[in-house]
Amino acid sequence: MGVEPDKINASVRALSDAAYANGMITNGLGTITTDELHAYEEGLNSDAERLYLNWGEPRAVERLIATARALSGVVQKNPVGHLHFASNWYGGKKMYREGPWEWQKPYSFTVMHAPILIGLYNGNPAARGLVTGTIDGWMAHGRQDKDGNWAYPNEINWRTDAERAGDGGGVSTPLQSAWAAWRFTGDEKYLRPVLGRTVKGGPASLADINENAVDALGRQKDWGAALTAKATGGGAYERYAAWNATGDTKWLDALHADAIADKTQHQYMYTEGHWWSDRVDQPNEILQRERLGGIALRRNQTWPGNSVSWRFAEAGAAERVAILVPGAAMDKFKVIAWNTSGRPQKADMTAWNVTAGRWKMTGPVGASEIALERSASLPLVFAPGENVFEFALVAPGLPTERRADLGIGIDDIAVTKRVVTVTVHSLGAIDAPGGTLSLEDGAGRVLATALVPPLAAPLDLQPKTAKVKLIMPAGAARVRIALAGNAPETTLLNNVVALPAK
Missing domain, CATH: 2.60.40.10 (Immunoglobulins)
Structure with missing residues (x-):
């Protein structure tokens, strides 16, 4: 986002290192034996967060590699040949696989964050195979209705392949691995769970996908129109989608007016107050979509969908330059920035969810051809007032993950x-x-x-x-x-x- 990046990174690194210094990680997994969600949330999640802010750092990459390696003992082929989680109660020292502990559950998929990121970083076949194989196992249980729409069970027994609804917790979590499997392979079968959920829950369910899914899947005419039609009186995602489809910032005006009111009313809770909860969070996912072209990370939404990130030369400048990134896709995006500071502001724009290659950049001083790829930075200068930059892929190059x-x-x-x-x-x-x-x-x-x-x-x-x-x-x-x-x-x-x- 560009706001105090070094302070935030120092905090993330300290948290990640503390998990290891305090013995919370053993053999690539959490040390304690616990449920499928806390197997991820007791330190492994900080490894993933560290890589986002320290892309390519050996310590961050190799910690995630260790987790991907360890998961081969947790995700196994069952007697009928499906790759499923063999336990929902495990850790780095012990795993239970009997009776109630042998059910794969939606939250089981949170630990796939590590193989997803390694598969994204260097295309490791074992890491990618863990992601696609687990989704293949889940999709083997899919059923179509009379209209051809797919649905999948919440829970699957590893030993018997039996299915059940369970308590419904985290039902959308497997979609992150399904989306990653589609991105890894290009095989549209992996979109069936996402498409099936939009049939059941409407296109607003795409809020669970960190990328700009409407544009990524070419569905502006139906999904974009449907979301825009529901924007009046709708939720934050519908209003964001209406702006993304029309360019009319009135939808953002209303959205941010509500956000200001909410944060004002809850200021004490968000700052000094202490909640008896592990989920104290200021909603920021729409701000990420607006400013980064997609969500980098939100709890349990693990495929990085942001097109760009920001670092400003002047302290505090990030809070004085408003940025919108509409219509973001891997082959194009636009940056609309309004500099309120009254003086030019220098910033490095780092590319993320983009196709590596030669790009055309069109800005206030004309057009030029540039190289752009994941983790590559481009210096920009924002003059006082409005600045518009457009980026379009000219020719793809060698993908970074190869x-x-x-x-x-x-x-x-x-x-x-x-x-x-x-x-x-x-x-x-x-x-x-x-x-x-x-x-x-x-x-x-x-x-x-x-x-x-x-x-x-x-x-x-x-x-x-x-x-x-x-x-x-x-x-x-x-x-x-x-x-x-x-x-x-x-x-x-x-x-x-x-x-x-x-």
């Missing part, structure tokens, strides 16, 4: 006297053919280099690392790594780390 990737993090640098030891990680989809590690001064001048050996890709969900040593010259300020020939990588956000302060 590339090699070398990565380092702040915990990978050790300095003993004048010897710098760097642990380099291979995090990509294919083997890294080797590369170069450099020590640079503050101006970016290379002071010393060493070769990084070839490293296999972590296809087996096991870390792949090498240690590289250099004598530290005077003036060295940071470490940089690169693939041989500066070949494109999954991300460049994990290629540079500052040397620790003396």
Whole structure:
């Protein structure tokens, strides 16, 4: 969103590390033996949150890889060959698989956050296979009505394949994995659960999908029109959808007037008050859709749907530049910004849910062709008043999740006297053919280099690392790594780390 990003990231990192420091994670799963929802919410969720804000950080990626690996012992083929959760009461030390504990439930799918993100990051076949296989197992129980619409059971017994309605908790949670399976494969069969739910609950049920689903599925003429028709007196999602379909900001005026009233009335509860609940949350999902082109993360909505994110050069500027991102899709989006500060504001726009390739950018000073892909940033300047930028894909390139990737993090640098030891990680989809590690001064001048050996890709969900040593010259300020020939990588956000302060 652009508001105090470093403060928020420091908090997320501290929370994530505290879960490990306090022994809350064992063998990639939560240490305590607990129900299917808290198996995720007792620390694994902070691993996922960390990757969103530290894309490519080896520690974040490899923690999620460990969870994806561990889940192969929780999600197993049953006697009829369906891949289901074998337990709803488990942890990193013990799993119960008898009687009431052998039912797959909707909230079981929350732990799929890890394989979803690893499948998105580097296309790992095992992680993606866990997602698609579990959805295949669930969809094997689908039934069609006379009109051809699909419905699926809430709960499935691993041992007998029996079905039941259960208590109805979290019924939409599996849709995140279904959407991910569709994005991973392009196979439209995985959209059946989403489409079936819109038949039953109407297009407003698409609020559970973090992407701009109406545009992603080309349904503006029917779903967009239906949501717009219900916007008057409707909920927040209907009013958002009406604006997204028409461009008329009157729908946002009403939506934000209600939001201001709600936050004013509940200010004490949202700030000083202490609730006896673990769900103290200011509703922000519509603000994410407006400002980012989709929801990055909301509780139990785990497929990242945001097109962009923001970082401003001037402290506090994010709160002085209003931003709307209408019609967001993987091949196009628009940024409408209104700078209220009275002076130009510089910002880095980072792309996320976009197709990697060559793009055309049209803005206040004309059109140009740029490279854009997941995690790549583009500097923008917002003049006082209104600014409009339009982005459209010209030609797709090599997807980021099909590339090699070398990565380092702040915990990978050790300095003993004048010897710098760097642990380099291979995090990509294919083997890294080797590369170069450099020590640079503050101006970016290379002071010393060493070769990084070839490293296999972590296809087996096991870390792949090498240690590289250099004598530290005077003036060295940071470490940089690169693939041989500066070949494109999954991300460049994990290629540079500052040397620790003396």
